[in-house]
Amino acid sequence: MLNWTCPVPLRDQPRIVMGHGGGGALSAELVEQLFTPAFGGPAPEALTxxxxxxxxxxxxxxxxxxxxxxxxxxxxxxxxxxxxxxxxxxxxxxxxxxxxxxxxxxxxxxxxxxxxxxxxxxxxxxxxxxxxxxxxxxxxxxxxxxxxxxxxxxxxxxxIPPGVDLRPGRVVPGDVVLVSGAIGVHGVAIMSVREGLEFGVEILSDCAPLGGLVEAMLAVTPDLHALRDPTRGGLAASLNEIAAASGTGIVVRERAVPVPDAVTNACAVLGLDPMYVANEGKLVAFVPPAHADAVLAAMRAHPLGAEAAVIGEVTDAHPGMVVARTALGGTRVVDLPLGEQLPRIC
Amino acid sequence: MLNWTCPVPLRDQPRIVMGHGGGGALSAELVEQLFTPAFGGPAPEALTxxxxxxxxxxxxxxxxxxxxxxxxxxxxxxxxxxxxxxxxxxxxxxxxxxxxxxxxxxxxxxxxxxxxxxxxxxxxxxxxxxxxxxxxxxxxxxxxxxxxxxxxxxxxxxxIPPGVDLRPGRVVPGDVVLVSGAIGVHGVAIMSVREGLEFGVEILSDCAPLGGLVEAMLAVTPDLHALRDPTRGGLAASLNEIAAASGTGIVVRERAVPVPDAVTNACAVLGLDPMYVANEGKLVAFVPPAHADAVLAAMRAHPLGAEAAVIGEVTDAHPGMVVARTALGGTRVVDLPLGEQLPRIC
The missing domain is CATH 3.30.1330.10 (PurM-like, N-terminal domain)
Structure with missing residues (x-):
C-alpha cells in the first residue's frame, strides 16, 4: 500500500462530496491537486x-x-x-x-x-x-x-482530420463566441421528472450527437479555435474553463443567449440560473472573426444548429474572467460553479 | 423510450444476478443474447x-x-x-x-x-x-x-505490430498450450482478506503488467495464435472461451498446471478449484508446436514468466470441450463456470 499525503487540503474536504462530480471548481481541484500529480503531471488541459x-x-x-x-x-x-x-x-x-x-x-x-x-x-x-x-x-x-x-x-x-487543431490554448482576443442552440434543456428535463415537477409544457432532453454539426462547421474552415459541449456546470462552466485555459476574458451578451421560455420558467421556480444548467446536444464555438458569419450560416443550415447564435466575444480586458452584459445594460461576473446545481444529471 | 423484448429468457432470469458479472456462462449469455444484438451484431469474439x-x-x-x-x-x-x-x-x-x-x-x-x-x-x-x-x-x-x-x-x-494477428479463431489442433506461471493467486489473496481467513502464509496478488512478457514472446515469433489473461472465471473460463471460439478441443495435464501449495491449501479450505480462481498477472498462450520450446524459453527468461510451463495441447477430438487428465490417469471435463466463485475480485 503506497503512502499518500494530501498535497493541499482540497478545500479542507477530507471526504468526497457530491460537488466533486459536478464539473465545477471542486471537480477541477480534484483533477489538478490529486489526479494530475498522481498520474505523472500531464497538462491539466490534457485531462479534460x-x-x-x-x-x-x-x-x-x-x-x-x-x-x-x-x-x-x-x-x-x-x-x-x-x-x-x-x-x-x-x-x-x-x-x-x-x-x-x-x-x-x-x-x-x-x-x-x-x-x-x-x-x-x-x-x-x-x-x-x-x-x-x-x-x-x-x-x-x-x-x-x-x-x-x-x-x-x-x-x-x-x-482528427489533417489541419484541425482545436484546443483552449488557441483561443485569442477577438474570437467570436457562438452557441448552437437553446441552453438549459437537459438539466430541466431531468429535474422535472426527478422532483415530480410539472412546468405546463413537457421539456425533452436535447441529447444528440454533434459529430455531423462539427463536420459542417469544419467544412467552412478547419481553423476553428476551440469547441466545448457545455454539459455539467452548463455554459458558465465551459466558458470559465476556456477563459482560464487560454488566459483570455469572455464577454457574453445575456439577451443573445437562447433560452426557451419553458426553461426560464422552470429555472425561476427552482431557483436555478440557465447558464449553469447542463446541456447534452449543444456546443459553444470560438471562431476567428473572419469566419464567424460563414460558420454561423453553416450551423443554422444543420438541423442541430438551427437556433445557433453569436453570444459574445473574447477579450484581453479581464483575463480568466467571464462577464455577462445584462439586458438592463449592467455587467455581472459569471463564476465557475463550485459543484453542480443538480447532481447526477449525466 | 424504446420497446424491448427479451429475446430469450436469459435462463429465466428476469433480474441481474451476481453471476452475470462473473465472466462465466451467465456473462456470456448476457453478451450474446442482449448486448450483441442491441449493438448491431458484431461477432461475439469482437465483444471480448x-x-x-x-x-x-x-x-x-x-x-x-x-x-x-x-x-x-x-x-x-x-x-x-x-x-x-x-x-x-x-x-x-x-x-x-x-x-x-x-x-x-x-x-x-x-x-x-x-x-x-x-x-x-x-x-x-x-x-x-x-x-x-x-x-x-x-x-x-x-x-x-x-x-x-x-x-x-x-x-x-x-x-498492434505488423504481422501480429492474435485471436481465438487462429487456434488449431496441434497448438501447444502454455501458462506463464502459478495460477489462483489473485483470487485467494482477495478471499483471504475479505473473509478474514488466514492460511499460515500471506498470499499476495499476482497483479502485474504483461506487456513486456508478450513482447519477449513475440520476439521469438510473431506467429503466436492466441493469448488470454485468465482473470474472472480463472484458467477454466479462458480455456473454454478459446475452445468454443475456435471450435477445437483442449487437453490439459492437471499435474503440469503450476499451483502454489498455499493456493492448494486455501482452495481446500474454501471448497474452490484453483482452475476457476482469478489471476491478474498470468497469461495462457496457444503456440504452433514448431515454436513452443523457444517461446517457453523466452517466457522463462522473463521475470514474469519464470515458472512458465507447457500444460496441454489443442486437439480435434472433442470440439468446444476442455478435458483435464488427472494425476491418477483419469480424465474430467473442465466446464465453463456459470458465474464466479468469488464475486467482485476485480
Missing amino acids: DSAALELGGAKLAFSTDSFVVRPLFFPGGSIGDLAVNGTVNDLAMSGARPAYLSCGFILEEGTGTDVVGRIAAAMGAAARAAGVEVVTGDTKVVEAGHGDGVYINTSGIGL | DSAALELGGAKLAFSTDSFVVRPLFFPGGSIGDLAVNGTVNDLAMSGARPAYLSCGFILEEGTGTDVVGRIAAAMGAAARAAGVEVVTGDTKVVEAGHGDGVYINTSGIGL
Whole structure:
C-alpha cells in the first residue's frame, strides 16, 4: 500500500462530496491537486474531455465518460442515449470524426434484465445514429445497495482530420463566441421528472450527437479555435474553463443567449440560473472573426444548429474572467460553479 | 423510450444476478443474447477483452474494463493497480504494445480523499511501470449508499505490430498450450482478506503488467495464435472461451498446471478449484508446436514468466470441450463456470 499525503487540503474536504462530480471548481481541484500529480503531471488541459494523440502515424482523439444519471429514463432519452452521445460529443469537440466506442456496465444485482435490454437497445440506436460502432465491452455486477440500477462508462476513439487543431490554448482576443442552440434543456428535463415537477409544457432532453454539426462547421474552415459541449456546470462552466485555459476574458451578451421560455420558467421556480444548467446536444464555438458569419450560416443550415447564435466575444480586458452584459445594460461576473446545481444529471 | 423484448429468457432470469458479472456462462449469455444484438451484431469474439481496429492507417487494439474489487486494498495491490494492469493486459493479449489509458472514477459520497489519493498514486505508479500514459479522465460522484467507495473504469489503446494477428479463431489442433506461471493467486489473496481467513502464509496478488512478457514472446515469433489473461472465471473460463471460439478441443495435464501449495491449501479450505480462481498477472498462450520450446524459453527468461510451463495441447477430438487428465490417469471435463466463485475480485 503506497503512502499518500494530501498535497493541499482540497478545500479542507477530507471526504468526497457530491460537488466533486459536478464539473465545477471542486471537480477541477480534484483533477489538478490529486489526479494530475498522481498520474505523472500531464497538462491539466490534457485531462479534460478528450486527449489528442499520435499513434502509428494517425492523429487520434481519445475520450472517456461515466454516466450515473438518475432516473435511467427521462423525457427525451435514457442513460443509454447519454452514454453514446456524451462520448461522441467529447470526441467531436476535438474536431475528430467519432469512430469507435467501448462500453463498460456496472449493474446492480436485482436490476431487471428488461431495463438493461432497453438501455442497450437505446445505445445501439444512438450509436447507429451517430455513425459509431460499439466494439468492445465489459460488465460487472455489484450487490444490491452498492449501485443504482445501471452505471455506464463509454470511451471512444476518433480520427482528427489533417489541419484541425482545436484546443483552449488557441483561443485569442477577438474570437467570436457562438452557441448552437437553446441552453438549459437537459438539466430541466431531468429535474422535472426527478422532483415530480410539472412546468405546463413537457421539456425533452436535447441529447444528440454533434459529430455531423462539427463536420459542417469544419467544412467552412478547419481553423476553428476551440469547441466545448457545455454539459455539467452548463455554459458558465465551459466558458470559465476556456477563459482560464487560454488566459483570455469572455464577454457574453445575456439577451443573445437562447433560452426557451419553458426553461426560464422552470429555472425561476427552482431557483436555478440557465447558464449553469447542463446541456447534452449543444456546443459553444470560438471562431476567428473572419469566419464567424460563414460558420454561423453553416450551423443554422444543420438541423442541430438551427437556433445557433453569436453570444459574445473574447477579450484581453479581464483575463480568466467571464462577464455577462445584462439586458438592463449592467455587467455581472459569471463564476465557475463550485459543484453542480443538480447532481447526477449525466 | 424504446420497446424491448427479451429475446430469450436469459435462463429465466428476469433480474441481474451476481453471476452475470462473473465472466462465466451467465456473462456470456448476457453478451450474446442482449448486448450483441442491441449493438448491431458484431461477432461475439469482437465483444471480448479487446477489439482490433484500423484507424488512419494504424492497426490498433482498444479495450475497456470496469473494476469493482472489494476490498479496495488487498495483499499485493489495490483497485488502482488492478485498473491499470487489467486493461494493459487485455491490450497485450491482442499482441498490442499498450500506449494510452483513460480513467473514469465513480466515487461514493463520503469516501476519504486520502483513499482516492492513495488509489490514484497506485495507478500512476502502475502506469509508469507498464510504460503507459493516463491521458484522459472523468469523475462522477454518487450519493452514499449507491456505490462502494471507488469504482474505476479504464479503457486503453495500443498499437498492434505488423504481422501480429492474435485471436481465438487462429487456434488449431496441434497448438501447444502454455501458462506463464502459478495460477489462483489473485483470487485467494482477495478471499483471504475479505473473509478474514488466514492460511499460515500471506498470499499476495499476482497483479502485474504483461506487456513486456508478450513482447519477449513475440520476439521469438510473431506467429503466436492466441493469448488470454485468465482473470474472472480463472484458467477454466479462458480455456473454454478459446475452445468454443475456435471450435477445437483442449487437453490439459492437471499435474503440469503450476499451483502454489498455499493456493492448494486455501482452495481446500474454501471448497474452490484453483482452475476457476482469478489471476491478474498470468497469461495462457496457444503456440504452433514448431515454436513452443523457444517461446517457453523466452517466457522463462522473463521475470514474469519464470515458472512458465507447457500444460496441454489443442486437439480435434472433442470440439468446444476442455478435458483435464488427472494425476491418477483419469480424465474430467473442465466446464465453463456459470458465474464466479468469488464475486467482485476485480
